[in-house]
Amino acid sequence: MRALEWLLIVLVLAGTLPPVVGCYQFALAGLHAFRRSREMAGAVLYPRVAVVVPAWNEGAVIERTLERLLALEYPRERLRVYVVDDASTDETPELVRRKAAEHRGSVFHLRREDGGQGKAHTINFGLRRLALEGWFEAVLVIDADVLFTSDSLRLMTRHFSSPEVGAVTAYIKEGSRPANYLNRFVAFEYVTAQAAARRAQNVLGALACLAGGAQLIRRDALESIGGQIDTATLAEDTVTTLKVQLGGRRVVFEPHAIVWAEEPGDLGGLWKQRVRWGRGNVQVTSRFRWVWFRRRKWGRLASISFGLIWFTVTLMPVFMVSASVGLIGLYLLDSDLSVEVFRVLWAVNLVSYLFITLSSFSMDLTTARQSWREGLAFPGLISLAIILYAAYPPLFEGIGINPDGTALVVLILFVYTWLSASMLAAYLLKQLEASTRAPWLIRPLLFVVGYGPLLCAMTAAAYWAELRSAEMRWEKTEKSGRVGDLA
Amino acid sequence: MSAGRPEWEDRDAVYRSAIEQVRQQRTERWIFIREVAIALIVAAAVVARFLLGG
Numbered sequence: 260m261r262a263l264e265w266l267l268i269v270l271v272l273a274g275t276l277p278p279v280v281g282c283y284q285f286a287l288a289g290l291h292a293f294r295r296s297r298e299m300a301g302a303v304l305y306p307r308v309a310v311v312v313p314a315w316n317e318g319a320v321i322e323r324t325l326e327r328l329l330a331l332e333y334p335r336e337r338l339r340v341y342v343v344d345d346a347s348t349d350e351t352p353e354l355v356r357r358k359a360a361e362h363r364g365s366v367f368h369l370r371r372e373d374g375g376q377g378k379a380h381t382i383n384f385g386l387r388r389l390a391l392e393g394w395f396e397a398v399l400v401i402d403a404d405v406l407f408t409s410d411s412l413r414l415m416t417r418h419f420s421s422p423e424v425g426a427v428t429a430y431i432k433e434g435s436r437p438a439n440y441l442n443r444f445v446a447f448e449y450v451t452a453q454a455a456a457r458r459a460q461n462v463l464g465a466l467a468c469l470a471g472g473a474q475l476i477r478r479d480a481l482e483s484i485g486g487q488i489d490t491a492t493l494a495e496d497t498v499t500t501l502k503v504q505l506g507g508r509r510v511v512f513e514p515h516a517i518v519w520a521e522e523p524g525d526l527g528g529l530w531k532q533r534v535r536w537g538r539g540n541v542q543v544t545s546r547f548r549w550v551w552f553r554r555r556k557w558g559r560l561a562s563i564s565f566g567l568i569w570f571t572v573t574l575m576p577v578f579m580v581s582a583s584v585g586l587i588g589l590y591l592l593d594s595d596l597s598v599e600v601f602r603v604l605w606a607v608n609l610v611s612y613l614f615i616t617l618s619s620f621s622m623d624l625t626t627a628r629q630s631w632r633e634g635l636a637f638p639g640l641i642s643l644a645i646i647l648y649a650a651y652p653p654l655f656e657g658i659g660i661n662p663d664g665t666a667l668v669v670l671i672l673f674v675y676t677w678l679s680a681s682m683l684a685a686y687l688l689k690q691l692e693a694s695t696r697a698p699w700l701i702r703p704l705l706f707v708v709g710y711g712p713l714l715c716a717m718t719a720a721a722y723w724a725e726l727r728s729a730e731m732r733w734e735k736t737e738k739s740g741r742v743g744d745l746a
Numbered sequence: 747m748s749a750g751r752p753e754w755e756d757r758d759a760v761y762r763s764a765i766e767q768v769r770q771q772r773t774e775r776w777i778f779i780r781e782v783a784i785a786l787i788v789a790a791a792v793v794a795r796f797l798l799g800g
Binding site: 621 | 759760763770771773774775777778780781782784785787788791792795798
């Protein structure tokens with residue numbers, strides 16, 4: 260075999276890296292059951308917690324969030340809530356001041372007149388005030404719309420019985436009720452990206468990101484990173500997480516501390532949110548380039564496993580394009596070889612799809628009951644058809660699908676390019692949502708194209724935004740208070 | 747907060763916390779058991795596919 264053919268095979272097999280690493284991550288998540296937790300046995304720890312709630316025009320959601328915080332199973336005298344009002348122009352200031360008057364000593368309204376710089380700056384305004392007061396022993400940074408379950412905070416604080424734990428994050432679940440199709444896709448995605456991925460990272464001893472909606476940071480860990488949140492990137496929560504760990508502390512995920520959040524319910528809103536997150540990840544990858552894969556110097560955060568997980572997610576679009584390019588190139592050189600390599604690629608995809616999907620369902624049975632259709636259709640119906648065709652071609656011949664001649668060539672080229680073309684299809688779907696008078700079309704089309712390709716497309720859009728140095732605007736996700744009454 | 751030690755101890759709360767942790771650990775073990783079962787089923791499906799040929 261020629262060197263060029265080998266190169267093209269490697270390009271195709273690069274496309275197997277994300278599913279293989281995904282399976283590895285889920286295998287690690289299963290080992291979460293065997294983590295040593297003796298130091299936490301029976302731990303009851305109630306540090307003085309200051310909750311910082313950055314809020315810009317959150318009138319639709321802030322009151323309920325505050326009520327939930329005040330109903331936490333936590334000693335009232337050890338909990339204070341600081342709403343940092345970032346020059347809101349709606350009823351947010353009035354609502355918060357009313358709550359502060361009702362709960363003197365527990366709720367505080369901090370008004371920032373010169374606002375509009377983004378969430379990180381708003382949080383820092385609050386942190387500076389906390390530092391002056393000196394009361395807190397840990398700070399909990401949350402979003403204005405999240406609803407904490409009553410036991411979630413004390414489940415997080417108990418991890419501080421280990422002195423080396425510097426920060427803890429909760430399991431953010433999609434809580435919009437009634438949930439639409441996109442909410443259900445996000446709910447399933449969060450099982451893979453949070454319940455599984457963060458359990459795996461607990462096992463590895465390094466966490467990629469404290470969830471922005473629920474991050475509890477010990478005071479001395481915060482002070483060790485300068486007492487402020489990073490404002491240089493769009494991923495301030497990821498930077499905080501990495502800095503705390505590089506300072507020698509552990510960051511831990513508590514899977515049983517559940518926090519409900521409202522996520523975007525339309526493709527346009529989701530696109531803006533995820534492009535921001537993707538840009539943040541690109542910025543963090545570059546900023547911490549001196550850390551990756553240097554375990555001896557930087558510990559578990561710099562391990563091969565952690566780096567593989569980080570880069571297979573961040574570079575997913577690259578791997579998808581690589582596989583398509585490799586397949587097309589092989590087809591031009593040796594079509595029979597290309598078919599064999601194609602089948603290997605999609606066999607790996609089939610095995611990982613089955614393992615990851617079924618494991619996700621088993622990891623969060625509640626979400627599985629709600630989102631099983633979206634979980635099954637996550638890669639998209641076209642991808643599922645390709646998987647079936649690669650796994651067992653006689654199935655299609657049996658139902659009369661047996662193209663030859665030109666039709667066969669067209670079909671082959673289509674399935675070879677679908678990994679990349681699916682991202683373009685997802686982008687066009689997002690554009691269609693903005694322009695169409697038939698919004699009912701979007702849901703079935705998303706099932707056909709796939710939510711996974713949509714995530715890849717949003718990551719690719721983030722690359723493009725970074726490459727052209729687009730303005731770094733912290734575009735707030737609009738919240739409408741649709742989080743259900745989920746105890 | 748003194749490093750690693752609770753500031754005040756409530757025996758009932760400690761007992762409840764320990765029980766809660768046992769329950770949560772049991773949940774994690776069941777996740778592991780189901781995952782192993784899924785892995786075995788998927789592996790069996792792969793083997794069956796190879797035996798089918800084609």
